Structure formats: structure tokens, C-alpha cells
Amino acid sequence: MSNKVTKAIFPVAGLGTRFLPATKSVPKEIMTLVDRPLVQYAIDEARAAGIKEFIFVTSRGKGALEDYFDHAPQLEQELKAKEKDDLLDILKSTNMDSGEIAYVRQHKALGLGHAVWCARRLIGDEPFAVMLPDDVISGGTPCLQQMVEAYETSGGNMVAAMEVPREKTSSYGILDVAEDMGSLVSVKGMVEKPKVDDAPSNLAVIGRYILSPQILKNLNRMKEGAGGEIQLTDAIAQEIGGSEGVYGLRFNGRRFDCGSKAGFLQATVAFGLEREDLGGDLRRYLHEVVAADKAAE
Template identity: 75%
Template structure:
């Protein structure tokens, strides 16, 4: 019987330098998209996919991230006293049960592969997910849930993928497609940030379902693009070993919240998706567009 995916690794050790000076004191993952921090979107997606154990790979200065998932008895009591049930419900959704969450330190920024490798002792010999909170995906059915359902039909490693303009492929890990079955593709190889002649425009996005073999590949600590230990290289080693790797075209819209422009785009999109915000926000955007046209 195939093991279910019940553990997820969240690599959150990055310094968030593109968002300085805000990230001087606030971890990027705590920055809010409308009224929820980025990490909450990732946690909610993981929960919807059946994840029960949450492993955070952190670094120095991430104390606020750990505090976010802790209980706040004084605040909860105050909300109860004032009868603010809606706010209390939102607050309780951020709490994590004792033992459900673990924190591992990545002491040196040696790449995404190294961050995942740091959590190896908590994974043991079972499949696991990796979620990059910078990639926020708006979807009717959460992206990781789509992938878990596909994984139950097709064993092996699986990466979320989407088409990007060919001229932007060099910013991503790119799939070399062997067979294209629509939502699922079989992969010949993976190339991290190809400088020229990318094998396709099907780019890897920050959602993975991986087998323990990938952790064994990472044990070699082989450096790749940028002199870092690349997760895509360890996954590509699975193909070399004759084990299946699939790309999964998820249904939904991905926002790159690791960039300022992407973060702003996500804020607008998620704001417009909220009934209580849509009207006022839409009117404001309409005014801005009209002012810009008038200025031209």
C-alpha cells in the first residue's frame, strides 16, 4: 500500500532582501496579503491536501514566524469578552496543535535543495510535500490537493508546472518533456535556470511531492546553478535512476509574491475576490486608470 502524503516542508530561511527595509525586522513570510500573511495561505493549502505535520526550515531572525503559530490566550480571551466571534474564528485558524509543527535551522544559505535536506531526519522513509510560500496560487481546488490526488494515481516525484514565455524560462527550473498527457507530463529531464536553449517553456513552480530517494540524492551535496545545492538536480537524478518524475499542470493562477510587482498583483487579485472589498477597490482602480488615461 502506497504511503499517503502527510508531511510538508516549508523552506522559509531566506532573508527577503527584495523587500528591505520591511524585512529587516519582519520575516517576509509574515507580510500580509490583504489580511493574512503569506505563510497562512501556504498552511491552509497544505491542510486542504491532508497534511498533518508541518516542518519549517528557518534561520536566525525568524522568531516572529514561530510566534505567529502559537496560541495567544490574552487576545483570545479579549475577543470572547467582546463577543467578536468572527475575529476569534480567524485567530484560531492560525493556531497549530502541539507536535504538529517543527522548526529546523538552515545555518548557511546553500540553496533550496540544502534547505529540504536539512529536514531529512523528520521525513524518514515516506513521501513528502515541499511548499514555497512565495508562490501563492489562487484556485478553486488548492494546488497541492490537486497534486496529491494525481499522485495517488501516478507514483513517483511530481512537480507543479506552468507555461511561461520562452524568454522568461531562464528564471525557472524547466522541464524536458517526454510525454504530454495534458494535466500530467512525463519528464525526460530538468534544467535549473537554463542560460540558453531551454528544453521547453514548462516551468517548475513552488509545489513538489517527492520520494525519500530525493533526500538520498541530496546527501551528495552536489552544487549546481549559482553554486547552490539545487532541488531540481536531485529530482533529475531520479530520472537518471529510471524512476518516474511527472510535471503537473495545476488549475489556478500563480502569483510570484517573492517580487514586489507580483505581491502587489496578488493583493489586487485577492482583494477583488473578497465581497466586502470588491466594490470600493474596483472603484478606486477604475479612478486610477481614468486618471492615467487623462494624463496621457
């Protein structure tokens, strides 16, 4: 079995009901964060980490997502004719070569574990990444790249982790830490959405994983877990104490929960401020809004 991670699964079958009515006709994953779809941030992060094969677990109504990665000859010709080379370069950067991307249908919404299991035949006997596009992470070195670099030493199974306020632990999968080695921790337990008083730590699992193919075998035998769904964390937890082990990586970067409206707005502001062409105007506007609020108090 190779130790190199070249495949990534993107579970994108959800209906995005928290963003209705927008998601009535537009898949949540191609809603724009500044001027790029959510999923493009995940793709760019995966490419930076060395991912070569992109596997999307979709559902009915996701045709616009598939079209996004296809070539647009008419638009490309128009941009070329108008000599808009900068826009043409941006457009070409979103294209995916034939054979680079694959789509698998999840016919029933049975949870994240089930979505990953749906892609099992395309993974085979090699380690793979799982990326949740809702979790957008900004920072210097992309999160998955940090994980791949750590994985080359640790092996096993790895989850991205960050500390959250104790009162919010019931919203996450939480790690029970066996040994804290700084940025990397070894794990002796994982609890999916525990009661606040029962949480073993405040170290939460975020939507980035590097997993061994054994996880897929575990999912073959999985039954419903928390929330009546097949939980990926339950399948990972079965490897704790085994020969490969489970690790958490405290990544460097800021995570935005773009599955929520508040998180999406926060990410829009943060990414807008980072842009050279937008940051100045946006910053001035925000100062004006804050000043107006203070004057009204």
C-alpha cells in the same frame, strides 16, 4: 513505504532582502497579503491537501514566524470578553496544535536542496511535499490538492508546472518533456535556469513538489550546482528514468510570485478583488485610477 502524503516542508530561511527595509524586523513570510500572512495561504493549501505535519526550515531572526502559529491567550480572552466571535474564529484558525508543527534551522544559505535536506530526519521513509510560500496560487481546487490527487495514480516524484514566456525561461527550472498526457507530463530532463536558447521547453517548475524519500538520499551526495547552491532540481533529475520517475502537473490556477514586489502587489489586488467585503470598493478605485490616467494622456 506509505503512498500517502502527510508531511510538508516549508523552506523559509531566506532573508527576504528584496523587501528591505520591511524585512529588517519582519520575516517576509508573515508580511500580509490583504489581511493574512503569506505563510497562512501555504498552510491552508497544505491542510486542504491532507497534510498533517508541518516542517519549517528557518534561520536566525524568524522568531516572529514561530510566534505567529502559537496561541495568544490574552488576545483570545479579550476578543471573547467583547463577544467578537468572528474575529476569535479567525484567530483560532491560525493556531497549530502541539506536535503538528516543527522547526529546523538551516545554518548556512546553501540553496533549496540543502534546506530540504535539513529536514531529512523528520521525514523518514515516506513521500513528502515541499511548498514555497513565495509562490501563492489562487484557483478553485488548491494546487497541492490537485497534485496529491494526481500522485495517487502516478506515484514517483511530481513538480507543479506552468508555461512561461520563452524569454523568461532563464529564471526557472525547466522541464524536458518525454510524454505530454494533458495536465500530466512525464519528464526526461530538468534544467535549472537555462540560457533562453538552451531551454528544452517553456514548462517551468513552480514552488510545489511531491517527492519520494530517495530525493533525500540523493541530496546526501549533492554538490553545488547552478549559482553555487545545492539545487533541489538536480536531486530530482537523478530519478528521471528510474523505477519511480518524475512528472510535472500543469495545475489549474493563477500563480503569483510574491518573492518580488511586483508579484506581491499583483496578488494583493487580485485577492482583494475576490473578497466580498473589499472587492467593490477596490474595483471602483481601480476604475478611477485608470480613468484618471487616460484623461491625463
